[in-house]
Amino acid sequence: MAIVSTSKKACTVNPLKMSQPMGGALAFMGLANCMPVLHGSQGCTAFGLVLFVRHFREAIPLQTTAMNEVTTIMGGMDNIEQALLNINKRAQPEIIGLCTTGLTETRSEDIHGDLKLIRQRHPELAKLPIVFVDTPDFKDAFQDGWSKTVARIIEELATKTTEAIPGQVNLLPGSHLTAADIEEIMEMIEAFGLTAVVLPDLSGSLDGHIPEQFTPTTLGGTTVDEVRSMGSSLATLAIGQQMERAALELEMRTGVSYTVFDRLTGLDANDRFLMTLSGLSGRPVPLKYRRQRSQLVDAMLDGHFYFGGKKVAIGAEPDLLWSLGTLMSELGCEIAAAVTTTYSPQLEKMPCAEVLIGDLEDLELRAKDCDLLVTHSHGRQASERLGIPLFRAGLPCFDRLGANHRLSVGYRGTRDLIFQIGNVFLEHSHENAPDSWPLPEANDEPATQAQTV
Amino acid sequence: MAVLNIKVQEVFNEPACDKNQAKGEKERKKGCTKQLVPGAAAGGCAFDGAKIALQPIIDVAHIVHGPIACEGNGWDNRGSKSSGSLLYRTGFTTDISENDIIYGGEKRLYKAIREVIEKYDPPAVFVYQTCVTALIGDEIEAVCKAAKEKFNKPIIPINVPGFVGSKNLGNKLAGEALLDYVIGTEEPETTTPYDINIIGEYNLAGEMWQIKPLLDHLGIRVLACISGDARYHEVASSHRAKAAMMVCSKAMINVARKMEERYAIPFFEGSFYGISDTSDSLRQIAKLLVQRGAPEDLLSRTEILIRREEARAWERLNGYRKRFEGKRVLLITGGVKSWSVVSALQEVGLEIVGTSVKKSTDEDKERVKELMGEDAHMFDDLPPREMYKMLKEARADIMLSGGRSQFVALKAKMPWLDINQERHQAYAGYEGMVTLVQEIDKALYNPIWEQVRKDAPWQ
Numbered sequence: 001m002a003i004v005s006t007s008k009k010a011c012t013v014n015p016l017k018m019s020q021p022m023g024g025a026l027a028f029m030g031l032a033n034c035m036p037v038l039h040g041s042q043g044c045t046a047f048g049l050v051l052f053v054r055h056f057r058e059a060i061p062l063q064t065t066a067m068n069e070v071t072t073i074m075g076g077m078d079n080i081e082q083a084l085l086n087i088n089k090r091a092q093p094e095i096i097g098l099c100t101t102g103l104t105e106t107r108s109e110d111i112h113g114d115l116k117l118i119r120q121r122h123p124e125l126a127k128l129p130i131v132f133v134d135t136p137d138f139k140d141a142f143q144d145g146w147s148k149t150v151a152r153i154i155e156e157l158a159t160k161t162t163e164a165i166p167g168q169v170n171l172l173p174g175s176h177l178t179a180a181d182i183e184e185i186m187e188m189i190e191a192f193g194l195t196a197v198v199l200p201d202l203s204g205s206l207d208g209h210i211p212e213q214f215t216p217t218t219l220g221g222t223t224v225d226e227v228r229s230m231g232s233s234l235a236t237l238a239i240g241q242q243m244e245r246a247a248l249e250l251e252m253r254t255g256v257s258y259t260v261f262d263r264l265t266g267l268d269a270n271d272r273f274l275m276t277l278s279g280l281s282g283r284p285v286p287l288k289y290r291r292q293r294s295q296l297v298d299a300m301l302d303g304h305f306y307f308g309g310k311k312v313a314i315g316a317e318p319d320l321l322w323s324l325g326t327l328m329s330e331l332g333c334e335i336a337a338a339v340t341t342t343y344s345p346q347l348e349k350m351p352c353a354e355v356l357i358g359d360l361e362d363l364e365l366r367a368k369d370c371d372l373l374v375t376h377s378h379g380r381q382a383s384e385r386l387g388i389p390l391f392r393a394g395l396p397c398f399d400r401l402g403a404n405h406r407l408s409v410g411y412r413g414t415r416d417l418i419f420q421i422g423n424v425f426l427e428h429s430h431e432n433a434p435d436s437w438p439l440p441e442a443n444d445e446p447a448t449q450a451q452t453v
Numbered sequence: 454m455a456v457l458n459i460k461v462q463e464v465f466n467e468p469a470c471d472k473n474q475a476k477g478e479k480e481r482k483k484g485c486t487k488q489l490v491p492g493a494a495a496g497g498c499a500f501d502g503a504k505i506a507l508q509p510i511i512d513v514a515h516i517v518h519g520p521i522a523c524e525g526n527g528w529d530n531r532g533s534k535s536s537g538s539l540l541y542r543t544g545f546t547t548d549i550s551e552n553d554i555i556y557g558g559e560k561r562l563y564k565a566i567r568e569v570i571e572k573y574d575p576p577a578v579f580v581y582q583t584c585v586t587a588l589i590g591d592e593i594e595a596v597c598k599a600a601k602e603k604f605n606k607p608i609i610p611i612n613v614p615g616f617v618g619s620k621n622l623g624n625k626l627a628g629e630a631l632l633d634y635v636i637g638t639e640e641p642e643t644t645t646p647y648d649i650n651i652i653g654e655y656n657l658a659g660e661m662w663q664i665k666p667l668l669d670h671l672g673i674r675v676l677a678c679i680s681g682d683a684r685y686h687e688v689a690s691s692h693r694a695k696a697a698m699m700v701c702s703k704a705m706i707n708v709a710r711k712m713e714e715r716y717a718i719p720f721f722e723g724s725f726y727g728i729s730d731t732s733d734s735l736r737q738i739a740k741l742l743v744q745r746g747a748p749e750d751l752l753s754r755t756e757i758l759i760r761r762e763e764a765r766a767w768e769r770l771n772g773y774r775k776r777f778e779g780k781r782v783l784l785i786t787g788g789v790k791s792w793s794v795v796s797a798l799q800e801v802g803l804e805i806v807g808t809s810v811k812k813s814t815d816e817d818k819e820r821v822k823e824l825m826g827e828d829a830h831m832f833d834d835l836p837p838r839e840m841y842k843m844l845k846e847a848r849a850d851i852m853l854s855g856g857r858s859q860f861v862a863l864k865a866k867m868p869w870l871d872i873n874q875e876r877h878q879a880y881a882g883y884e885g886m887v888t889l890v891q892e893i894d895k896a897l898y899n900p901i902w903e904q905v906r907k908d909a910p911w912q
C-alpha cells in the first residue's frame with residue numbers, strides 16, 4: 001500500500017510526463033487509414049512527429065490545424081474546416097482523429113458544434129468519420145490521452161447490434177503495451193479458437209512492416225468496420241486500468257460486458273487471463289501454455305537469486321509502473337522509489353511506501369542508493385550521474401532498437417523480461433574485494449578510548 | 454504582445470537579408486512566414502527555433518514556461534555537443550496546470566526561477582515563452598526583470614510563443630534576445646588580435662571540433678561561438694571580437710549585422726561544409742583579422758594550412774572516385790545546403806540527379822543549373838509519395854535528406870543518409886567532407902541491399 005503524493009515544485013526538472021494529445025494521437029495511429037490531427041499550432045505536431053519517429057523508427061502520420069495567434073483568438077473553426085478538407089482531398093483517409101491541445105483549450109471552443117456546421121456545409125465529408133477528443137496539454141498525461149481517445153472512438157463508432165459474432169472478443173490494450181505484446185495476447189486469444197478485435201492496434205500499424213506503396217495515412221490497424229462490430233462481441237478484455245473507461249463506454253453503448261486485467265505481466269496475472277479465455281471459449285488451456293507456465297516458474301526460480309533484496313527505482317506511467325513494479329516486487333525486489341505521471345486508482349495498491357506524481361529529478365533524488373533505474377530513455381542522464389544501470393521501459397525509447405518489439409506480457413513475455421532484468425543485475429553484481437569489509441573507524445584507537453572512559 | 458509584434462516586424466525587415474529585400478514593401482511586411490495550410494503543414498514553431506538556437510549555450514538553465522507539451526515531448530533531443538557543463542541538457546519547465554490558466558502563471562514562473570537558481574546555480578537563466586502562457590497574458594519580461602533584481606543574476610526572457618511563426622523566425626527572435634539582453638553585458642578577461650565570433654553554428658555532432666583545430670593551428674581564438682558549446686560569459690562578452698563569421702543560411706543574420714552596427718565587428722557569410730567553402734571561410738577570417746590589425750603573416754600561414762589540409766582531404770577522397778562512378782544522389786534538404794558540398798560530391802564522381810529548391814532564391818536556382826546542368830531536377834516540394842516512387846523506380850541510388858523523409862527511402866529499400874539537424878555524424882571542414890563521403894560509401898555498399906530487395910521465395 002502506497003501513499004500517493006504530488007510533487008510540490010514550481011519547476012518540473014527533466015520531465016517524465018508527456019502531454020495528453022500525444023497519447024491521443026498515438027491511439028489514433030492504431031486505426032487503419034487514419035490521419036490523426038492536433039488542433040493547435042504547428043509546433044506541437046512537429047514535436048510529436050520527432051518523438052514518435054525516434055521511438056518507432058517509422059514514418060508517422062500526424063497533421064495540424066496550424067493555428068496562429070489570430071485564429072486562436074477568433075476561434076479555430078475555419079482552420080478545422082480547412083484541415084479536414086485538405087486531408088480528405090490529399091490523403092483520402094477512412095477516418096480522421098482530432099485531438100485538441102493546450103492552445104485551443106485555453107479559449108474553450110465548441111468543437112462539437114463546429115463539426116456539425118462543417119458537415120452541413122460539406123456533403124463530401126458526410127461519410128467520413130471524424131472523432132475529436134478533448135486533450136488539453138495542461139491537464140493529465142499521455143496515458144489519459146490514449147484512454148480518452150479510445151473511449152471517444154467507441155462512443156462515435158460502436159453500435160448496439162442484436163447479432164452476435166460467434167467467438168469474437170474485444171481487446172483494449174493500454175498505451176503501455178508494445179506491438180509484440182499485442183501480438184502475443186492475440187495469439188493467446190486465438191489459441192482458444194476466439195478472434196479478437198483490437199482497439200487500437202499498433203501491432204498492425206506501427207510494427208515495422210514494409211508496405212508496397214507509400215501512404216500518407218496509417219497503414220494497418222483497426223478498421224472502422226471492425227470498431228463498428230465491437231458491439232457484437234462476446235466480451236471485452238481491457239488490459240491496464242486505464243482501459244476501464246473505454247470498456248465501460250462500450251458496455252454502456254452495446255451491452256458487451258468487460259473484464260479489466262490490471263496487467264498481463266506475472267504468473268498470477270496470466271493464470272487469471274487464461275482461465276477467463278477458457279471460460280469464454282469453453283475450451284481447456286492449450287498444452288503450449290502449460291509448458292510456457294512451467295518455463296516461467298522455472299525462470300522465477302532461477303531469477304529470484306538476483307532480484308531478491310535489490311532496490312529499484314521506477315519512473316513510468318501508472319499502468320506500466322504497476323506491471324513492472326508488482327512483478328519485480330513479486331521476485332523479491334524492494335521498490336525504493338516510484339514516480340509516475342498522473343493519478344490512477346492503481347497507485348495506492350503499489351507495493352511500496354510512496355508513489356510520487358513527479359519528474360525524473362524526483363526519481364534521481366530518490367534513487368541514490370538503488371541497484372537499478374527503470375524508466376524511459378530520458379533516464380540516461382540520471383543513470384550516468386548516479387552510476388546505476390538503466391533498464392529502458394516506456395515511451396520514448398530513442399536510443400535503443402526495437403522498442404515496439406519488446407515483449408513483456410504472457411508467460412513467455414514475463415519469462416523473457418525476468419531474464420532481461422536479471423541479466424542487468426548479473427552484469428552489475430558486486431564483486432567482493434579485500435577492502436569490502438573494513439572495521440568501523442572508531443576501532444582505530446581502542447586504547448585512548450578506553451582511557452577516557 | 455504588442456512589443457513582440459514590433460519585434461517580429463523588425464526581424465522581417467532585416468536589411469541584410471537579400472531574400473527579404475528583393476520583396477516589395479507589402480510582401481516584406483508579411484515576412485518569411487507563409488500562411489500555413491491547415492492539414493498540410495509541416496515544421497517546427499518559433500519556440501522550437503529559438504530553443505535550437507540558444508540551447509547550445511551549455512551552462513545556462515533553459516526554463517520553458519508553458520504546459521508540458523512544449524518541453525515534455527521533446528527535451529534533450531538535440532545533437533549539440535558540450536565540452537563542459539551538461540546543464541543545457543536538463544529539461545526545465547513550469548508544466549503549468551489548469552489553475553495557472555485561470556489565475557495566471559507568472560507566480561509559478563518566478564518560483565521556478567528561484568528553485569532552479571537554488572538547486573543548480575547557473576550563471577544565467579533563459580526563460581522561453583510559449584503559446585498558452587502568451588495567450589493568458591503572462592508577462593515574462595516583467596517576471597524576468599523582478600527575478601533578475603532579486604537574485605542578482607541575468608534572467609533572460611525569450612519571447613517566442615510558437616504561434617508567431619516558423620522555426621526560422623524563432624532563430625531570429627532568439628538572436629534579438631541575445632542582442633537586447635546578453636551581448637555586451639560582460640567583459641572578456643583578455644583580448645587578442647585574433648579573436649573572432651562564429652555566429653549561427655550549433656556544434657551539432659561536435660562539428661565545431663572539426664574546425665577548432667584549424668583555427669587553433671593559426672592562433673585564432675573563438676571568443677564566442679553563438680551558440681554551439683558556448684558559455685554564457687563568452688556570449689555576453691562577444692562584443693570584443695575583431696571579426697565574425699556567420700554560418701548556416703540566414704538564421705542569425707540579425708545578430709551578425711547588428712553586432713557590426715553596434716560594435717563595429719565586420720562579418721562575412723561563410724560555410725564550413727565542403728572543401729572549397731572551408732578554405733574560403735578560413736581565408737576570409739584571416740583577411741578580416743588582418744584588416745583589423747592582426748599581423749600580416751596570418752594570411753600566408755592560412756594559405757599554407759589550406760594547401761596542406763586540402764591535399765590531405767583530396768588524398769583520402771580520391772580513392773572513392775571509382776566506387777562512386779555512375780552513382781546518383783537525390784539531395785533533399787530544406788535550404789541549408791552548401792554548393793561546395795554539391796561540387797565536392799560531384800568531384801568524387803557522384804551525380805546529383807535532383808535537389809529541393811524549396812527555400813532557395815532565384816539566384817540559388819541559377820547556381821543549381823550551373824552546377825548540375827540544365828536537366829537537373831529541381832523540386833519545390835517533393836511529396837513523399839513522389840519521392841518514394843522515384844527511389845522505388847531506382848532513379849537515384851541514394852537519398853541524402855533530413856530525418857523526416859528517412860522512411861520514405863528505407864521503405865523503398867534505398868540507401869539513405871541523414872544530413873539534417875538530427876544527424877549523428879559531423880560533416881564540417883575537411884574532416885567532415887571525408888566523413889560524409891565515407892558515410893555515403895558505407896550506405897551505398899552495405900551488403901544488406903541485395904538481400905532485402907529480393908522477393909520472398911514464395912512470391
Ligand code: SF4
Nearest residue numbers: 041043044523584615
Ligand atoms: S506551437 Fe506553441 S504550444 Fe506547440 S510546442 Fe510550439 S510553443 Fe509549444
